[in-house]
Structure formats: C-alpha cells, structure tokens
Amino acid sequence: MVARTSTTAARCRARGLVVRDTDRFVMVMGPGTADPLKLEGLARAVWDALDRPQTGAEITAALADRHGVDVDALRADVEATLLMLEAAGIVVEPPIVVEAPIAVENPIAVESPIAVENS
Amino acid sequence: MSASATRRRLRAIAARGLKSAPVVVHPDEPVDGPALLAAVSKERLTGLALDAVAGGALELDPADADDLSVRHDDQLALDLRLERLLCTAAAELDAAGITYRALKGPLLAHTVYRDPALRSFGDIDILVRGADFDAAVDALRALEFHRRFVEPRPRFDARFSKGACLERADGLEVDLHRTLAPGPFGMLLGFTDLVGRAPQTFVLGDATITGLDRELAFVHACFHSALGDYPPRLVPLRDIAELLAAGFDARVVIDLVTDAQCEIVLQRALDALTSVLGVPVDGEIADWARTLEPSRFDRRALRTYESSDRSYAKQAAVSLWAMPSLRHRLAYASALAIPSRNYVRARERGYARRLGHSLALARGGRSR
Numbered sequence A: 001m002v003a004r005t006s007t008t009a010a011r012c013r014a015r016g017l018v019v020r021d022t023d024r025f026v027m028v029m030g031p032g033t034a035d036p037l038k039l040e041g042l043a044r045a046v047w048d049a050l051d052r053p054q055t056g057a058e059i060t061a062a063l064a065d066r067h068g069v070d071v072d073a074l075r076a077d078v079e080a081t082l083l084m085l086e087a088a089g090i091v092v093e094p095p096i097v098v099e100a101p102i103a104v105e106n107p108i109a110v111e112s113p114i115a116v117e118n119s
Numbered sequence B: 001m002s003a004s005a006t007r008r009r010l011r012a013i014a015a016r017g018l019k020s021a022p023v024v025v026h027p028d029e030p031v032d033g034p035a036l037l038a039a040v041s042k043e044r045l046t047g048l049a050l051d052a053v054a055g056g057a058l059e060l061d062p063a064d065a066d067d068l069s070v071r072h073d074d075q076l077a078l079d080l081r082l083e084r085l086l087c088t089a090a091a092e093l094d095a096a097g098i099t100y101r102a103l104k105g106p107l108l109a110h111t112v113y114r115d116p117a118l119r120s121f122g123d124i125d126i127l128v129r130g131a132d133f134d135a136a137v138d139a140l141r142a143l144e145f146h147r148r149f150v151e152p153r154p155r156f157d158a159r160f161s162k163g164a165c166l167e168r169a170d171g172l173e174v175d176l177h178r179t180l181a182p183g184p185f186g187m188l189l190g191f192t193d194l195v196g197r198a199p200q201t202f203v204l205g206d207a208t209i210t211g212l213d214r215e216l217a218f219v220h221a222c223f224h225s226a227l228g229d230y231p232p233r234l235v236p237l238r239d240i241a242e243l244l245a246a247g248f249d250a251r252v253v254i255d256l257v258t259d260a261q262c263e264i265v266l267q268r269a270l271d272a273l274t275s276v277l278g279v280p281v282d283g284e285i286a287d288w289a290r291t292l293e294p295s296r297f298d299r300r301a302l303r304t305y306e307s308s309d310r311s312y313a314k315q316a317a318v319s320l321w322a323m324p325s326l327r328h329r330l331a332y333a334s335a336l337a338i339p340s341r342n343y344v345r346a347r348e349r350g351y352a353r354r355l356g357h358s359l360a361l362a363r364g365g366r367s368r
Helices: A041-049 A056-067 A071-087 B003-014 B033-042 B046-054 B062-095 B104-111 B130-141 B183-189 B214-227 B234-246 B250-259 B263-277 B284-290 B296-303 B312-320 B326-337 B341-348 B351-364
Strands: A010-013 A018-021 A026-029 A037-039 B100-103 B124-128 B163-167 B173-177 B200-204 B207-211
Touching: A010 A071, A018 B062, A026 A041, A026 B062, A037 A041, A041 A056, A041 A071, A056 A071, B003 B033, B003 B046, B003 B234, B003 B263, B033 B046, B033 B062, B046 B062, B062 B100, B062 B104, B062 B124, B062 B130, B062 B200, B062 B207, B100 B104, B100 B214, B104 B124, B104 B200, B104 B207, B104 B214, B104 B234, B124 B130, B130 B163, B130 B173, B183 B214, B183 B296, B183 B312, B214 B234, B214 B250, B214 B263, B234 B263, B250 B263, B250 B284, B263 B284, B263 B296, B296 B312, B312 B326
Parallel strands: B100 B207, B124 B173
Antiparallel strands: A018 A026, A026 A037, B100 B124, B163 B173, B200 B207
C-alpha cells in the first residue's frame, strides 16, 4: 500500500477555525490549539491556496508558476509547510462526502391502468 | 509630547475613516512614541493605529512602527483566543438550555466593522436573563471559570448586579451580564427583557453565535460610552459611530430607552461622540436627543458615574430609587447592609468596616 502524502493527497482547511486576515499575515486558531498560528510568506501562500482542496503538487506547481521559480526547488518547502499546518490541526484531508440518494419530490405519477371492461 | 497631545492623537486614531471633523493634531508637535503606543494598546486601538500608519496619517519612527506591529499581533492573538472561548462558552450555554446574547467586541467586529482586525477586545461579554444567571455561572464552571468576586448574598448578582466577572487560570475572562451597565441606569434597563428580543447572528468558526440585535447593540454602546470609564473610552465611541453608519431602526431605540427611562444616557453618549471624536450626529435620533431635559433623578444618577464622584456605594444608593417597589428596595438594601460572612471576609475584612459602608449607603440614598 502506498502512503498518502500531501503531494498526492488533497488537503484543505480544517473546520471550526477562527481567523484574522491582514495585509501582512493570516492568524489562525483551531479548535484544539491553545495559541493562534501566524502565517507569513510561504505559509500564507500555501494557506491562501487551500481555499479549496488541493494536493501539495498542485500548490507547488501554482506557486512556482506565479513566482517564476523551479518546481523542484519549491516542492520540499511546500511539503514541509503542509506538514506543519497539518500538525497544528488547521489543515486536514478533505472529509469524504457520501452523496445521499436524490430525493424525488414529485415522483412521476403512475396512472392507474385503464380498466378495460370485457364486453 | 504631553498627556493631552497623546490623547489628541489617540482621538484622531479612534476617529480614523469616520465622517468626522478632524481632530486637530499639530504636525510639528513631537510624538512620544512609547507613551503613545502604550496608550494605543491600553485603548485597544492597535488595528486603527496601524491603519493610520499605512495611510500616512500617523508617522512613527521605524522602531516604534515595529513595536506597534508586535503589539497588534499580540492583540490579534488575544482576540482569536477570546473568539474561540466565545464558541465554547456559547456551546456550554446552549447545552444547558440557556438563552444568551453575545455583546460588544466579537459581535461588533463581525457585524459592523469593515474589518474585524480593527475592533479588538479584552474579554468576552455575554448577556443572560437574571433567572438564568446562576445556571450560566454553573455552566461556565465546566470551562474552569470561577467568579472573581464573591457576591454579597446568594442570587444577588442574578437580581441586582450588572453581572459578574468570571476568570480562569489562563487569564481569560468572561463578563457575564444580567443588564448592560452598573448602577441606577443599568438597574432601570435590566427591567426590560433584553434577551427576549430577536437576535442578530454571526458565524465564528463552525459556531453560529447569537448576539444582540442592532438596536440594542447601539443602546449598549451608548451605555458603555456614557456610563463606563470617565472620561469615556474611545472604542465604545467608535462603536456608536460604526453602528450609526451601519444603520438601525431609530424609533425602536427611542421606544426602548424611553420605556426604560434611560433616555438621558443616549443624549450623553451622542454628545460625547461629537465632542470627543468630532462625529456629527443627525437624523431622527439626534433630533430626539436634542429635546431631552435631564430630570433631577437623571442628574443625580449621572453624577454617580463620573470619576470625581464615582463610587459603588453612591451608585448603589441611587439604584435604590430605580427599584420598582418597596419590596425590591428592602431586599437590595438588606443584602448590601447584611451580606454573607464569605463576602465580608473577602471584601471588607470584617463587619465593622462593612457597617461604615452601609451607613454611607443610607446617607447617599436618603432623597431622590
């Protein structure tokens, strides 16, 4: 079995976070932590990218493209940042969504068969 | 820089971005950075001060600018800890079946300020009904909070006080309210079912928090400004200006304070908004406030909130006359005159000293 790393597995922001988003940094506090975490620089860029679920590889590619740097040079730093955010409990694997069966509000009416009288 | 120059700069910071007459700051007057920053932190104005620096309205030398950034980071970290606390406190109260309303800081930061980082706070304020007060204290005990002060008699706070300050070993505080101010005007407003009004909700993390509706939030900001510290603190005045800009039903506010006989508090708060922050107030609420004349009771009650004459005993004495019946007055006076042994031990160091306070209360409350 291959371990799911943040490179291959998507990550997203945890639920229940309280946040302050400023020009200089983002400050985030999770439900299970005693102190907020201040995210600047690369940590902030990774956090911003996680406004939707993404893998480490996707985040790395996007940041490398935006800042014109080599993907390979960035990969290890993004991975380390994701691990740090995960350890702090503010980034998680996206919950598995089980789709409920579609409820049919107005089922197609089945007309009762026409009684054919045998004459 | 003199204390008055520091105060002028603070006022200019607190009024930043408002439609106000500019607070006069002499550009050549030297800035005592450390003194100004200490005052900015104390008034919880670090967010607006940074905004002023970014906008070029406040010049600081590089070391002071760095210091301001650090102070603001610390304040934001406290804001988030307190918001997390509000989420858990709200969950405890919900689980105990207690209807509550969040007040002031987080409510206003998330419902009227353009950026919550501009409205910081030092504790969490929660309003519950008097009938639920002791149960709310018990519910918050599950989060390791305990009363800072012993109450004079069991259920005294639930019946007569503004509320109680609850504290925890980590230094966080919850100000649990029964009404919106101490003293006679808080007593009068406390006869209204403040929690019964439809709430305004806002989301913190995963939690939907119920807060005061816009009209009552405005009344509370006015009470805080007019009856809190003297001279008034700047953040509550800013709150009034933000609420006026956000809009509310002025007629509801007027009816509310008229029913509670607290009209003069709003007049005083609006006057302070104009005189301190230079914000002109117009419209229905301003026209109404201008027509008010303080009664003898209003003047007497207001004096008990001014620093030169402010004391718990004087507020308690005038509060007697805010009571609806003789039965209430007797219960209130006897609880203060003959408090529990625990209270006397904790607060007065003996009944003899307590007797002196009781006599002061009797003297102060003799006439209306």
